[in-house]
Amino acid sequence: MYKVFIVDDEPFIIEGLYDIVDWSMLGMEIVGYAENGCAALEALTETPTDILITDISMPKMNGLELIRQIRQLKPELKVIVLSGYDEFAYLKEGMTLGIENYLLKPINLEEFQATLNAVHEKLNASRNDEALSEYSIRILRDNVMYRWVCNQIEEREFRERIDLLGLQIDKPYVLITLCRVRTASSDLLDLIEQSVDSIERLSTVITFQDTDGDIILLFNFDDPGEGRLESAELIDELSEKLRDLDVQLSEGSVESLEDGAHLSYENAKKAQEYFLIYSEQTTIRFDELKSPATSSQLAAIDWDESTRLLLARDREELFALIDQQFAYMGEIAGVTPLFLQDMALEWLVRFKMQLQKIRYAEEPRLIKEGYDQIKSAGTMEELVIIVKKMAEMAIDVLNGDVKSPIVQQVLSYIRVAYNQDLSLKTLGNTYNIHPVYLGQLFHKEVGESFTEYINRYRIEKAKELLKTTHQKVHEIARNVGYWETGYFYKQFKKYVGVSPKEYKGLG
Structure with a gap:
């Protein structure tokens, strides 16, 4: 986002500029303000800024002098002048200092936003012309x-x-x-x-x-x-x-x-x-992780088929494949108990990796419980039982097999209504349950808070829209349930690490 600094000796003007413009939608954010030129100059030397919006007539140092001095430090800074005086001399000097526009108070919102859009385009062009940062x-x-x-x-x-x-x-x-x-x-x-x-x-x-x-x-x-x-x-x-x-x-x-x-x-x-x-x-x-003697044997297992059966939630066929593979390995001459344990661990790791790909969440219990049981198993039959148990646990996770029907209903509702105004209070009213209790139950069974889950779900949907549609960022924000674009930007950056515009440009 481009950074904006505001200077005006009238506090209500500064407050008004905060409120009348949806800065995040313009790809901008206000990073500071000052009520006179001297304070502004001091702040601007330490604050990264792309756009300066300043009044002309101010105590201690007027706007034109501020522009003149800040140009020496930041020659590329874009400047918009606001003034209550329709003086040609001011306008002329401002133009010589390279300002973007000279706007009269009271501000015409349409003209102000048009100026901001023009500045945004100039900054984009300037960035594109420069070497990659x-x-x-x-x-x-x-x-x-x-x-x-x-x-x-x-x-x-x-x-x-x-x-x-x-x-x-x-x-x-x-x-x-x-x-x-x-x-x-x-x-x-x-x-x-x-x-x-x-x-x-x-x-x-x-x-x-x-x-x-x-x-x-x-x-x-x-x-x-x-x-x-x-x-x-x-x-x-x-x-x-x-x-x-x-x-x-x-x-x-x-x-x-x-x-x-x-x-x-x-x-x-x-x-x-x-x-x-x-x-x-x-x-x-x-x-x-495995000895050279067993590498080719492990590779002989049809892992693609095991993945397909897991994703299909096909318990019967997956169990049959586990039986078949262990029976095959058990017949290999010279096979060791350690190898069979490694084979069982291989199944567990693959189950966990598939769950992580689909659910965007860790399932450490799958490995920790399975590992202890595998290491204490005395026979191949016991190993088969353990792997099947872990397979069933993985399928249950995929099915959202939580203990309470109410959480299943909430998860199903989120999938179809994630773009609506959802809260524990509204869902509590819908399903006749106290919102505090619902929040505790949801966190216990899903593994994260309701707010974290819904934000993560919405951001994943937003990522899909950014890659597959030509919708604007503020449209996508609303389509996934965020009515405040600034908040959407904040959540997207939190979960993805880059802004929506940067993500869309990754190609």
């Missing part, structure tokens, strides 16, 4: 690299984008390492990039952030053996430097550049899930 480069890099490791971008477009970004990815092998921090840190990416830059011997290493907020390190190298050693060195150094942040580092698999980046990324994500089991570790490597 560090922030916008990061947004573009994150988007391009994430789409690549998810197999969502064509090779030609990918090459064009990384050339624009100055990235070089042309060596035959890739390895992806994922960094997830359990302690909040806004500068984690900067810390990691500094660590990477400090190790001159490294081959190509590119850092970016995925949509889950995880930091991704992409290693690109000529020799798999040397590449593994270099990545291991960096991982060890990162683990040491970031130990106070409670960081979890998971390494994927070495794959070919041509078609394997998404596999390495998926395997790094999968290895990350095992921290729920091996919580005392700081680093987990995908290739160490």
